[in-house]
Structures are given as structure tokens and as C-alpha cells.
Amino acid sequence: MKLGARILKTGIAIILSLVLSELFQLPSPVFAAIAAIFAVQPTIYRSFLSIIEQIQGNVIGAIIAVIFVLLLGNHMVIIGLAAIIVITINLKLKIENTISLSLVTMIVIMETPGDEFIQFALIRFSTIMLGVLSAFIVNLVFLPPKYEKKLYYKISDITEETTKWIRLTIRHASEHRLLKNDIGKMKEAVRSLDHLYVMYKEERNYFKKNTLVKSRKLVIYRQMISTVKRSLEMLRRLHRFENDLQEMPAEFQHAVQQQLDCLIHYHEHVMLKFIGKVRPNVTFEEGDIILNSKELLNLFFANQKEAKIEDEATLSHTVQILSAIINYDEQVVHLDKLITSFQTYHKKTSEIMIEE
Numbered sequence: 001m002k003l004g005a006r007i008l009k010t011g012i013a014i015i016l017s018l019v020l021s022e023l024f025q026l027p028s029p030v031f032a033a034i035a036a037i038f039a040v041q042p043t044i045y046r047s048f049l050s051i052i053e054q055i056q057g058n059v060i061g062a063i064i065a066v067i068f069v070l071l072l073g074n075h076m077v078i079i080g081l082a083a084i085i086v087i088t089i090n091l092k093l094k095i096e097n098t099i100s101l102s103l104v105t106m107i108v109i110m111e112t113p114g115d116e117f118i119q120f121a122l123i124r125f126s127t128i129m130l131g132v133l134s135a136f137i138v139n140l141v142f143l144p145p146k147y148e149k150k151l152y153y154k155i156s157d158i159t160e161e162t163t164k165w166i167r168l169t170i171r172h173a174s175e176h177r178l179l180k181n182d183i184g185k186m187k188e189a190v191r192s193l194d195h196l197y198v199m200y201k202e203e204r205n206y207f208k209k210n211t212l213v214k215s216r217k218l219v220i221y222r223q224m225i226s227t228v229k230r231s232l233e234m235l236r237r238l239h240r241f242e243n244d245l246q247e248m249p250a251e252f253q254h255a256v257q258q259q260l261d262c263l264i265h266y267h268e269h270v271m272l273k274f275i276g277k278v279r280p281n282v283t284f285e286e287g288d289i290i291l292n293s294k295e296l297l298n299l300f301f302a303n304q305k306e307a308k309i310e311d312e313a314t315l316s317h318t319v320q321i322l323s324a325i326i327n328y329d330e331q332v333v334h335l336d337k338l339i340t341s342f343q344t345y346h347k348k349t350s351e352i353m354i355e356e
Contacts, residue, residue: 009138010040017134026127031108035131038101040139042199047139050097054132057098060089061105062125069117074110082106104128147200148217154196155224156271158189162231163264169238170257172246179239186232193225213346220274220338227331231267234260234324241317248318255299256321263329270336 013036021029039054041047068074068082086106090099105128109121165182168174201218238245245253272278 006042009142012142013040013135013138017131020130031127032131035101035128036135039132039135047136051132051136053095053098054101057095057102058105058128061086061102062109065106065109066121069110079110147203151196151200151221155228158228159271162235166235166260166264170260183236190229216342223335223338227335230328230331234328237321237324241321244314244317247314267332274339
């Protein structure tokens with residue numbers, strides 16, 4: 001298992017909550033540590049939302065605990081009934097994430113013995129809130145997440161894997177079973193991009209001047225994700241209809257190979273252009289073929305008539321491959337335009353230096 005930032009933050013939050021509990025001489029500091037575990041979040045924005053929800057949830061748990069103990073006592077059956085009420089209220093208020101900590105607050109307060117119940121209840125409640133506050137401080141100060149870097153390299157890795165398989169498949173050099181397994185893995189990886197995108201979107205800027213830059217980057221990253229999805233769909237269709245493509249004339253197959261070689265070179269170039277690692281203006285050509293996917297349609301119809309191919313399945317599947325190529329091409333072109341516009345109007349931040 002990889003030791004990530006959230007694991008380290010959880011450990012630091014536990015230490016901080018225990019230290020603060022000792023500093024303020026609060027009894028049972030373990031409750032502060034438990035609260036800190038629940039309150040650690042992946043982003044600062046979510047941490048801010050979490051501390052608001054945790055305050056609400058803990059107040060609910062504390063109030064229900066005090067009311068039930070004062071009116072009905074703290075028998076185990078009463079504690080169970082109180083737990084049902086706490087869960088119901090949290091669900092009604094749509095703060096389901098705080099249910100666990102609300103129940104912890106309720107139980108530790110209801111289990112407090114003695115005549116000075118209210119005083120002990122306040123101390124226990126304060127101890128738990130100290131743990132929540134410790135987690136918030138850690139989220140705010142320690143190891144701030146860099147989701148842009150993670151997002152870019154995740155997209156870049158999937159792009160590299162997809163284009164590698166496209167090159168092999170178009171040359172009929174891929175192993176069918178291995179490629180099928182890898183397509184499944186890449187689909188899962190692409191689904192995780194949406195989560196990373198949300199994490200990056202939730203990262204807050206501390207300076208207003210960066211707001212416009214961030215909003216335009218979000219548009220670019222959204223288009224990057226859309227483009228890599230199109231490339232994966234391109235690969236899926238090549239894999240599925242590879243035999244149908246082989247039924248087409250050799251001239252047409254060679255043209256498809258050249259167009260796809262140009263297209264994936266273009267895609268790779270655009271990804272590197274975004275981080276300033278290549279020259280911006282490059283003409284993509286393969287032999288005497290210049291990147292123009294839509295011309296494949298004319299070539300397809302010409303070859304179909306010349307070769308007298310009448311198999312409807314072969315023609316239908318080949319058209320699906322051509323459609324995927326055209327869609328993929330349009331997405332790459334749009335991504336290139338977005339990056340060019342961004343680098344034109346934001347020259348000081350035009351080179352997105354994402355360190356390894």
C-alpha cells in the first residue's frame with residue numbers, strides 16, 4: 001500500500017489532538033484522537049465543509065445525549081433509542097457524513113457517570129471538538145494536496161498507454177486477450193479521472209488574480225479528459241472490429257494507419273505543449289499523408305466501390321472506426337485551440353511547470 005498524504009495527515013492530526021488535549025488538561029484525550037480521524041479530508045475546501053457539518057453533528061449528539069440522560073437515564077436500551085434519534089436527525093438534515101462522530105459524542109456523554117453530569121458532558125463535547133479542530137488545522141497547514149499535478153500525470157499516463165495500443169493494433173501486432181484486459185483497466189483509470197478533476201476543482205485560490213487562470217485550466221483539463229475518453233473509444237473499436245478492417249483494401253488500411261499515426265502524434269504533442277516541453281507549431285504528416293481524418297470518408301467510399309465490398313457488417317464496422325477517428329480528431333483539435341488560447345492570454349503562466 002502506498003503511503004499517501006492523507007495517511008500522514010491522519011497521523012499528524014492524531015498527534016496534534018493528543019498534544020492539545022494534554023495542554024488543556026482535558027480528560028480522556030483518546031476521544032479527541034478519534035474525532036480527528038473522522039475529520040481528516042482530502043482537500044482544504046472539503047475540510048472547511050466538514051468542520052461545519054461536524055459541529056452540527058456533534059451538537060446534535062450532545063443535545064440528544066443530555067436530554068435522554070436527564071429524562072430517562074443512561075440504561076443500554078435508552079442509549080440505543082437515543083442512537084436511533086441521532087441517526088434520524090442527521091439523515092433529515094442531510095449530514096450523513098457526521099453520523100459516526102455524532103454517535104461517538106452521544107455515547108461518551110451518556111456513559112459519563114456522577115452527579116456533575118452536565119459539566120462532564122461539556123468537557124467530553126469540548127474534547128471531541130478539539131479533535132475536529134486539530135484535523136482542520138492539519139488539513140489547512142500540512143501537506144496541501146497538489147491535485148493539478150496528479151490530474152495531469154494521470155491523464156498523460158492513460159494517453160501514453162492508449163496511444164501505444166493504438167499503434168500496435170493498427171499494425172495488427174497486439175495480442176487480443178491482453179489488450180482486452182488492458183482496455184478494462186484503462187476504463188477504470190479513466191473513471192478515476194473524474195474524481196481527481198473534482199478534487200482539483202475544489203482546491204481554493206487564495207488570490208483573486210488566480211481565479212481566471214484556474215477557471216480556464218478547468219476547461220482545459222475537462223477537455224483533456226474528454227479527449228482521452230475518445231482515444232480509448234477509438235482503441236476499443238479498433239480492437240473489436242480489427243478483422244473487419246482487414247477485409248478492406250490494403251491501400252485504405254495503410255491510409256487509416258497513417259492518419260492514426262499522425263493523430264496520436266498530434267495528441268501527444270498537445271499534452272507536452274501544455275507544460276511547455278515542445279515547440280507550439282508543428283505540422284503532422286506521415287509519409288505523404290497530412291492529418292485530415294475527414295478525407296478518410298471519401299477514400300472509404302472510393303475503395304468500397306472499387307473493391308466491390310458488399311458485406312454490410314464489414315462496411316458498418318469500418319464506418320464506426322472512421323467515426324471514432326473523426327471524433328477523436330475533433331477533440332484533439334479543440335484541446336489544442338484551448339491550450340493555444342490559454343498560453344496566448346496568460347503568458348506569465350503559460351508554461352505549466354509540473355515537476356516530476
